[in-house]
Amino acid sequence: MKTVLKATTTGLLLTFFMAPSVMAQDQGSIARGGRLFDKWCKEIKAEVPTESHKLYPAANEKYADNPGANWRCKECHGWDGMGVDGAYASGKHATGIKGINGMAGGDPAAVTAVLTGDAHGYGDKLSEADLMDLANFVTAGQIDMDVYIDRATKAPKGNAVQGEQVYNTVCANCHGVDGKLPKEMPPLGSLMGNPWEIMHKVLNGQPNERMPALRAIDHQVATDILAYLATLPKE
Template structure:
């Protein structure tokens, strides 16, 4: 049971930071869990809203949204101090950026504890991967964004897209049919950077995290500049 795994971690592993190997595969999976954990573990989301999500915020009555880590803390990890400082996603909740470089075991204990409540749903591996993302996987997306757009080498992005992305998304970015064209998704560069680096929850999309993050920015710059919105 997840509760038992959480108990074992929270009580028995607080001093065992060395057991958390912050490898890129773990971090990328943690990034997907941060995005939409219930898709990753192939379970239904909780029916009740997360108790830490403010009752007066936009998604207070939508548990599928307010149980996603990104909904409170933002794609950039900065919460109320970042891209979610205003607009429909504003919740007033602080970011996770203060946990960069911290102790993964301490993050696991926080996630599994009664406040966040993820110990009721996630197993040891899940909590470990999510903690590794929080501690070692937060990227400075702002370094690649200027005036709300990703800055990158369009030609280089074209070559990467053609060899890595086109097989699933098509040369024009209009595959698979059940999702919007990629060219229409560039209005949220923080989300796109997160997904290109870590992958899409519940899908076989490759994660580019282990290579220079500028390459992810180049791919998005190409999508923005060359692929159709419709």
């Protein structure tokens, strides 16, 4: 029994920590960039702009007059970074704006130039460090979500049994064994209608919250966590 437990534990630790190319970039910077992509105002404790972003299309009546939404990078480009070609191709978040996936593997300085240009207008809103982190996320932090999530069914391509083991070790202390904590947020099981958002937050953390970023783990382990979340109560 002890031999099996030791081997299993060792295997889990190796699987858990050996993410592909994990040391190729500063994972902390990339994760923070992911949180800025999510909701930069909250991450840096800044006031929400009072006017809507100039690039956000007026045709989207739900968010066109909501600066708190349309200044978020994810609102135009989608949680999967694919914009009009991804999960935001249709529905209430559709904008017709292209994704950022074409900038993956590119030059962070080029991304910073776009962000600080007149069109995007982040030059007076984000610090040099913020811009660097966001550019690092765009160029080195994007993943192909289709590898881990079935686009048609929204089902994570993971192992729920293995995901349960990781969840109970890493996540349950804050979210509870049934995913119903903290009380001020919806049950985790009810959030799996948007698995791309949950994958993003598992990897990068929640803006300006204590939730840890699990970017340094193998992304398949993160997918296993999502598969387990899909089994949790929705109410």
